[in-house]
Amino acid sequence: MGLQMLVNAILLGGLYALMGIGFSLQWGISGIINLSYGAMVMLGSYISLEFFNFFHIDPFISMIMSGAILFVLGAVIYRGLLQPFLKGGIVFTLILTFAIRLIIENIILKVWSADYRTIRLTYAGSNFQFGDAYVPLIKFLSFIVAGIIIYLTYLFMMKTKTGKGIQAVALDKEGAQAVGIHVEKMYMINFALGTALAGLTGSLWASIYSFSPHLIGIIVGKVFIIAILGGLGNIWGAAAGGLLLGFAEVAGATFLGSQWQEAIGMVIMVIVLLWRPYGLMGKKFFG
Amino acid sequence: MLNNKKINIFLLIIALGVFIFLPRFLSGYWVRVITTIFMYAVIAQGMNLMSGYMGYLPFGNAMFFGIGAYATAIGMSKGLPFLLVVPLAAITAILFSILLGLPVLRLRGHYFAIATIGMSGAILSVVQNATEITGGAMGTTLPIIDKAPGVVYNYFYLAMLALMVISSLSLHFIIKSKFGFGIRSIKANEEAANSMGINTTYHKVIAWAISALFTSIAGALYAYWMSFIGPDEVFDVMIAVNTIVIMLIGGAGSILGPIIGAFIIELLAEVAWSAFLEYHLAVLGIIIIVIVIFVPKGMVGSISDFTKKRKLRAEKKVTI
Numbered sequence: 001m002g003l004q005m006l007v008n009a010i011l012l013g014g015l016y017a018l019m020g021i022g023f024s025l026q027w028g029i030s031g032i033i034n035l036s037y038g039a040m041v042m043l044g045s046y047i048s049l050e051f052f053n054f055f056h057i058d059p060f061i062s063m064i065m066s067g068a069i070l071f072v073l074g075a076v077i078y079r080g081l082l083q084p085f086l087k088g089g090i091v092f093t094l095i096l097t098f099a100i101r102l103i104i105e106n107i108i109l110k111v112w113s114a115d116y117r118t119i120r121l122t123y124a125g126s127n128f129q130f131g132d133a134y135v136p137l138i139k140f141l142s143f144i145v146a147g148i149i150i151y152l153t154y155l156f157m158m159k160t161k162t163g164k165g166i167q168a169v170a171l172d173k174e175g176a177q178a179v180g181i182h183v184e185k186m187y188m189i190n191f192a193l194g195t196a197l198a199g200l201t202g203s204l205w206a207s208i209y210s211f212s213p214h215l216i217g218i219i220v221g222k223v224f225i226i227a228i229l230g231g232l233g234n235i236w237g238a239a240a241g242g243l244l245l246g247f248a249e250v251a252g253a254t255f256l257g258s259q260w261q262e263a264i265g266m267v268i269m270v271i272v273l274l275w276r277p278y279g280l281m282g283k284k285f286f287g
Numbered sequence: 288m289l290n291n292k293k294i295n296i297f298l299l300i301i302a303l304g305v306f307i308f309l310p311r312f313l314s315g316y317w318v319r320v321i322t323t324i325f326m327y328a329v330i331a332q333g334m335n336l337m338s339g340y341m342g343y344l345p346f347g348n349a350m351f352f353g354i355g356a357y358a359t360a361i362g363m364s365k366g367l368p369f370l371l372v373v374p375l376a377a378i379t380a381i382l383f384s385i386l387l388g389l390p391v392l393r394l395r396g397h398y399f400a401i402a403t404i405g406m407s408g409a410i411l412s413v414v415q416n417a418t419e420i421t422g423g424a425m426g427t428t429l430p431i432i433d434k435a436p437g438v439v440y441n442y443f444y445l446a447m448l449a450l451m452v453i454s455s456l457s458l459h460f461i462i463k464s465k466f467g468f469g470i471r472s473i474k475a476n477e478e479a480a481n482s483m484g485i486n487t488t489y490h491k492v493i494a495w496a497i498s499a500l501f502t503s504i505a506g507a508l509y510a511y512w513m514s515f516i517g518p519d520e521v522f523d524v525m526i527a528v529n530t531i532v533i534m535l536i537g538g539a540g541s542i543l544g545p546i547i548g549a550f551i552i553e554l555l556a557e558v559a560w561s562a563f564l565e566y567h568l569a570v571l572g573i574i575i576i577v578i579v580i581f582v583p584k585g586m587v588g589s590i591s592d593f594t595k596k597r598k599l600r601a602e603k604k605v606t607i
Contacts, residue, residue, distance in 0.1 A: 027397070033397060033400075033401075081576065085579065085583075088583060090344060090396055090397055090400065091338065091344060091531065091535065091539075092579055092583070094344070094346070094400070094531070095528070095531060095532060095535060095575055095579060096575070096576060096579055098528055098572075098575070099571075099572035099573070099575035099576045099579075100572065100576075101572075102568045102569060102571055102572035102575075103568070103569045103572040103573065105568055106566055106567075106568035106569035106572070107569065109568070110565060110566070217524070221404075221408060224401055224404065224405070225405075228401065259412075259415070259416050260412065260416065262408060262412050263408070263409050263412030263413065263416075266405040266406070266408040266409040266412070267405075267409050269401075269402075269405045270391075270402050270405040270406060270409070273391075273394060273398055273401070273402045273405070274390050274391070274393070274394070274402075
């Protein structure tokens with residue numbers, strides 16, 4: 001029982017970790033609280049669904065497509081809509097991203113209806129044993145894939161020129177500008193990277209769970225908690241926040257009952273906000 | 288908007304008179320629509336005090352709407368009369384706002400907005416799970432007034448109108464008072480206000496309590512009006528989102544702004560619902576984007592900009 005719970009928590013937490021990173025990067029570096037993040041995750045799920053229905057492509061492969069499509073969408077939304085209003089402050093970005101959420105949600109409802117959809121993979125039922133615990137193969141695979149994507153994102157941020165540019169912009173905007181970094185371009189790439197991660201998460205989600213537009217609001221609630229727990233704009237922080245939320249939800253569902261699952265996350269988030277507003281792993285100041 | 292203060296007051300009194308007698312000429316459907324508009328105007332005034340004047344964005348302010356509605360439902364199920372339950376509901380909401388506000392109002396900007404969403408979500412979960420008291424996720428019913436529907440709708444129309452007038456007037460006087468200057472100084476620069484000897488914590492908590500007072504009474508009236516409430520409906524984040532949009536389009540930081548914004552948004556939403564039933568969400572989203580792009584300062588701000596420019600132009604002509 002104890003080991004099974006631990007396994008469940010880690011497998012759930014891995015997906016949450018990937019889900020939270022994109023949101024955390026967008027908030028922490030581009031300075032945008034993306035309320036349309038949940039809709040973008042679901043869009044990724046539906047893109048994988050279409051690829052599966054028409055071409056029988058596995059979500060683990062079609063996730064590349066949903067990542068690419070959402071990268072472009074994110075870049076367009078940032079350049080066209082959000083960038084001109086960044087100076088207006090928090091009210092404008094919140095309202096604009098919420099409007100984008102409404103539009104995407106409406107498109108999803110119209111095209112795919114409000115019903116729950118699933119992608120039935122041939123190996124969906126198979127699992128293997130680890131000690132006393134059963135590990136579903138598909139959850140294990142998506143955990144591994146999520147880990148690889150998180151590591152690749154980290155490598156991109158640390159090793160490539162663009163990634164270093166984004167880091168520099170996050171550290172000191174004026175300073176980065178002074179040494180010739182195109183600040184707005186870095187913000188755009190970072191935002192688009194965030195939406196691409198949302199699309200990738202959506203595809204992984206679609207391979208494991210069923211999905212519907214109903215989840216959009218729930219996902220936004222979760223990524224808020226993960227980002228706050230980890231500290232904004234911090235990749236490993238968000239990963240740890242995702243794992244922590246996974247543990248809290250599984251433990252809460254086991255000991256208190258599943259109806260308290262949502263509340264537990266919210267309460268933890270408010271406590272962390274009051275106690276360490278810069279996140280459990282975040283630093284108070286940059287540098 | 289106009290220069291003469293007396294003419295302004297006169298016009299507002301005429302508008303009030305028109306609204307008092309308007310239900311006689313309208314169908315029951317439109318009476319309900321306008322009652323909803325008044326309700327949103329009240330909630331938007333609460334948001335306006337916090338965001339437009341003080342610079343804090345309480346994204347989870349719908350929780351006070353829900354608390355007001357549920358306190359009314361619980362009080363009336365115990366057999367208390369409505370007029371006694373309303374003050375009790377308001378006091379409950381104020382207590383919540385003070386208890387939650389003391390820790391949360393230390394946070395700034397994004398963090399404050401998010402913490403209020405978290406609290407709203409947590410209270411929603413409690414309401415959904417405390418089935419014995421609140422009726423749980425199924426919702427709960429209130430006693431129905433034993434009169435013809437038309438009379439009842441008229442009654443709530445006038446009550447909501449009165450609430451809107453009272454909340455707008457009190458906001459007007461609060462902003463003009465010394466306390467109001469304190470609140471506005473927090474928006475301008477909180478550190479500076481603090482060092483000038485303004486007790487910012489006190490100002491912030493009291494402002495949120497006033498915001499909670501407006502919002503909870505609107506919730507109490509809404510609960511009795513609908514005679515059925517569900518937790519998802521009265522704690523809906525959409526209430527806060529609508530309110531922010533209303534405040535933005537009307538003009539944040541002005542008394543008439545939220546009222547004008549409530550009329551524009553709710554009437555547009557009504558058109559969107561009837562004309563594009565399947566696309567009403569997308570239409571609402573597009574309306575929001577268009578509003579933010581074209582009238583970022585809100586209607587009141589844009590109109591006063593326009594009159595100022597015209598005045599300047601006129602003055603220039605005279606001097607030349």
